[in-house]
Amino acid sequence: MSPRVNLAEVRPGDTLPEVAETIERMDLVRYAGASGDFNPIHWNDEVAKAVGLPGVIAHGMYSMGVAARMVTGWVGDPAAIKRLRVRFSTMIEPGQTLTVKGEVAEVDGGRVLVRFHAEDEKGEKVLSKGEAELEL
Amino acid sequence: MALNQALVGKAYPALRYEVGREKLREFAIAVGETDPIYHDEAAARAAGHPDLPAVPTFAVVLSLRAGQVVYGDPELGLDYSRVVHGEQEFVYHRPIRAGDRLLATGKVAAAQAKGRHELLTLETEVTTEDGEPVCLVRGTLLSRGTAPPREGRA
Numbered sequence: 001m002s003p004r005v006n007l008a009e010v011r012p013g014d015t016l017p018e019v020a021e022t023i024e025r026m027d028l029v030r031y032a033g034a035s036g037d038f039n040p041i042h043w044n045d046e047v048a049k050a051v052g053l054p055g056v057i058a059h060g061m062y063s064m065g066v067a068a069r070m071v072t073g074w075v076g077d078p079a080a081i082k083r084l085r086v087r088f089s090t091m092i093e094p095g096q097t098l099t100v101k102g103e104v105a106e107v108d109g110g111r112v113l114v115r116f117h118a119e120d121e122k123g124e125k126v127l128s129k130g131e132a133e134l135e136l
Numbered sequence: 137m138a139l140n141q142a143l144v145g146k147a148y149p150a151l152r153y154e155v156g157r158e159k160l161r162e163f164a165i166a167v168g169e170t171d172p173i174y175h176d177e178a179a180a181r182a183a184g185h186p187d188l189p190a191v192p193t194f195a196v197v198l199s200l201r202a203g204q205v206v207y208g209d210p211e212l213g214l215d216y217s218r219v220v221h222g223e224q225e226f227v228y229h230r231p232i233r234a235g236d237r238l239l240a241t242g243k244v245a246a247a248q249a250k251g252r253h254e255l256l257t258l259e260t261e262v263t264t265e266d267g268e269p270v271c272l273v274r275g276t277l278l279s280r281g282t283a284p285p286r287e288g289r290a
Contacts, residue, residue, distance in 0.1 A: 027166075027168075031167070034159075034162045034163045034166035035166065036197055036200050051217065060221040061196050061221070061224065064193055065168075065169075066168060068167070068191060068193050069169055071192070072192065073171070076183075079185075079230060081192050081231075082227070083225070083226065083227050084225065084226045084228075085226070086223065086224055086225075088221050088222060088224070
């Protein structure tokens, strides 16, 4: 279970390879089924509009799941991830592209802190204050 | 209606969850994770995992189930239609794996006013049936406009 990154080469300020995903309505239906979160604001426009939304919006946890791919893709081994957190800041609708960006904030022995966020096409933060604590 | 502060600290009965390979694959596909270790047992074993590991956010499936019990408690006074997801955190002891027989225990960790809104934090502790710690899932919901009026203000 060796990690993909080489700890000896990890430095604060290193950027992680970005992950971008254009969100389709089908992705939200699939995520609803896989996760068990069937809140209709994620797949039914009428319900979404009735509660004041422009239309259906992505599950926050769908966006976090996409964001986690950036961390797993970089580190390789999911067992290296000790903590993962985000704040949900702005909603994102189908048709928009979510881009996840992160960098190494701290390296302390074998412990690495990655800070990240995910933004929409206007640069608005969909996920903010993202943190991933890793042990390599 | 404001949240019932008396329920802070209350733990609900543990739910059982048996982790199946197809469920882990289905969830990995749903978040677009294509790394073979999440789909192919041979690739997972070659990478040192005893069986397919879950992607990191999979634990939310257990926390959603635990949450249904907590949020549905009429004593809590939560109106789910007013709720938006505020923050989410996972603290891991190890990845969830296919074949795990898990227990998920939901607890109301905090309920506090923030301006006109209230923040409700649900913690779901995930262990194996044998008591091995697996992860802690901490989700904070924002309940819009339900904070009680403050004294001295209308």
